Amino acid sequence: MPIPTSGNFRILVGLVASKNGDYQAGTVGATCGNVLPVMSDAAIAAYLNANGGGLGAVNSRWTDEIFCDPVCFGIFPIAGLHKINFWPATDEFIFNPGGSEEIVDILTAEMPNGFLCTALQLFWRGTARKTSSGVDIIDFKLSYDNTVVHSDATPNLNNSSITTSSTAIIPAGLHRGLVSALGLLSFEATHVEATVVPTSCGDFDTSQSQFQINQFYFQGDYILWSSNIAINPSTVFPDDIVTITADGDLDQITDLVARYRDDDGILSAEIPLTMISQSATQIVFAIPQSAFGGAKILISGTGNGVEFSGQTNLGSLNAGLVDGSGLYTLVPGKRDDTYYDRSVNPPTTVDVAIPTPRAKTGYFNA
Amino acid sequence: MPKTTNKGGEFITHINPVRLRVVGEGNLIATLYSLDDVDSMELPALVMTPTNKRFGEYLSNFQSLQIAIEFKVLQKDEWFKIHTVTPYVKPVAASYPR
Numbered sequence: 207m208p209i210p211t212s213g214n215f216r217i218l219v220g221l222v223a224s225k226n227g228d229y230q231a232g233t234v235g236a237t238c239g240n241v242l243p244v245m246s247d248a249a250i251a252a253y254l255n256a257n258g259g260g261l262g263a264v265n266s267r268w269t270d271e272i273f274c275d276p277v278c279f280g281i282f283p284i285a286g287l288h289k290i291n292f293w294p295a296t297d298e299f300i301f302n303p304g305g306s307e308e309i310v311d312i313l314t315a316e317m318p319n320g321f322l323c324t325a326l327q328l329f330w331r332g333t334a335r336k337t338s339s340g341v342d343i344i345d346f347k348l349s350y351d352n353t354v355v356h357s358d359a360t361p362n363l364n365n366s367s368i369t370t371s372s373t374a375i376i377p378a379g380l381h382r383g384l385v386s387a388l389g390l391l392s393f394e395a396t397h398v399e400a401t402v403v404p405t406s407c408g409d410f411d412t413s414q415s416q417f418q419i420n421q422f423y424f425q426g427d428y429i430l431w432s433s434n435i436a437i438n439p440s441t442v443f444p445d446d447i448v449t450i451t452a453d454g455d456l457d458q459i460t461d462l463v464a465r466y467r468d469d470d471g472i473l474s475a476e477i478p479l480t481m482i483s484q485s486a487t488q489i490v491f492a493i494p495q496s497a498f499g500g501a502k503i504l505i506s507g508t509g510n511g512v513e514f515s516g517q518t519n520l521g522s523l524n525a526g527l528v529d530g531s532g533l534y535t536l537v538p539g540k541r542d543d544t545y546y547d548r549s550v551n552p553p554t555t556v557d558v559a560i561p562t563p564r565a566k567t568g569y570f571n572a
Numbered sequence: 573m574p575k576t577t578n579k580g581g582e583f584i585t586h587i588n589p590v591r592l593r594v595v596g597e598g599n600l601i602a603t604l605y606s607l608d609d610v611d612s613m614e615l616p617a618l619v620m621t622p623t624n625k626r627f628g629e630y631l632s633n634f635q636s637l638q639i640a641i642e643f644k645v646l647q648k649d650e651w652f653k654i655h656t657v658t659p660y661v662k663p664v665a666a667s668y669p670r
Contacts, residue, residue: 541649559648569607569638571585572663 437505437521444495449488450505450520457486459507459520464493466500466525474499476506489520496546498525583663587639590630591658594643596620598650600628602643606636620652627658635664 435452442448450456463476477497482490489507497503503523542557587604594600599617606612615630641659645652 541651557648559646562644562646563651564642564644565654566605566642567640567657569640570659570661571636571638572583572661 435521437523439523441524441526442493442503443526444493444498446493447482447490448493448505448523449490451488453487455486456489456507457484458509459484459489461508462489462491462520463506463508464497465504465506466497467502467504468500479505493523501525582666584635584637584665584668585639585661586635586664587632587659587661589660590615590632590641591627591660592629592643593655594618594620594628594652595622595624596645596650596652597622598645598647598652600643600645600652602630602641604632604634604636605640605642607638609640611636 435450437448437450439446439448462479462481464479465476466474468474477494479491479493479497482492484490493503501524503525505520505523507518507520509518541560543560545556545558547554547556590602597620600620601617602615604613604615611634613632613634615632618628618630620628639659639661641657643652643654
């Protein structure tokens, strides 16, 4: 994900150690466009204690675990449910590029089940050092199956130490392991190779030059993988109870809506649905009469904007009763007809008089 | 005045009061109709109440060979429940002038 250049955003801090020892996420306010400040652990802990509630200590790696909140991202895709997350890859690597390429395996971390990665980036931060004079540049290369997908070169290391960082976007074609290994952010060959090679000839030796990578982490977008979501029953009638089940993360969904496509092929406005219950693996709701305007009812969920953003399809239902308006439902004591107006969102109802109740006698005479 | 033997409704009938046991809400509209609804007369509305110790009553002045009475309400939420209808009628002629 690119760093935004305008607008507002928040910094999300992940893997922050909490008082009870668990890792929790927190947020820190910031103004978009500013250079991200490198705050001290104490400062971020103080902020989270004051605003995030109960976070007592901060992992020293927090500065590498910030990323932009998609809530404020104007460029963030609005279609599809996304989760911005990161999966730490490793703690530290030290390269001693003394004439041969160093290769490391970047270990990957677990990703929640039920989601499919659609974009993946590798972030790294490292320090290049050289203790002798002379022109030396270290080239960091990220490759996969012998194909270089990213390359960064440091400035001249002339007897100096340079801290550098960069981002490599891993091409979609290299996500090969993801579909077959849902739930595990892994690669087909089990590793990504990171190599560091000197780009100049001469006095590059292990005693004088070193490239130390302090952090790797992945950041990705992913969508709910529809085949892992079940919606039941498949055919519904007004006020039926519907259950959506998935492997997890359904508790990230805040708003649930239904749409139908009418006989003219026009997609209806969003019809808000009220969730009866919600957990990470299940959402239960009732399908209202107003959703019955076509043969199919589409159910969509909206992310809570913290980890998810955008809207994604959660499944479709077959309408057992198409366009129920105009059909009578007998309601004891009700003295009028109710018409549904679906041209507005949310749909409204209008009570109108029943057409002239009447009674007529037979013909009689004296 | 012909004798009221009434065999098959041959006599032209005059109807004056129509008394009925009715409860409801709103205005009950009563209309008298001749055969095939060729002629009709809408009577002044009867204001109904959910309970009533008296019968409702319409006054009319309508003649026809045979007569039917229609009751209806026109407004939303109006309702009626009629238990008994008693029309007061008498024969006035054996036939129309030829």
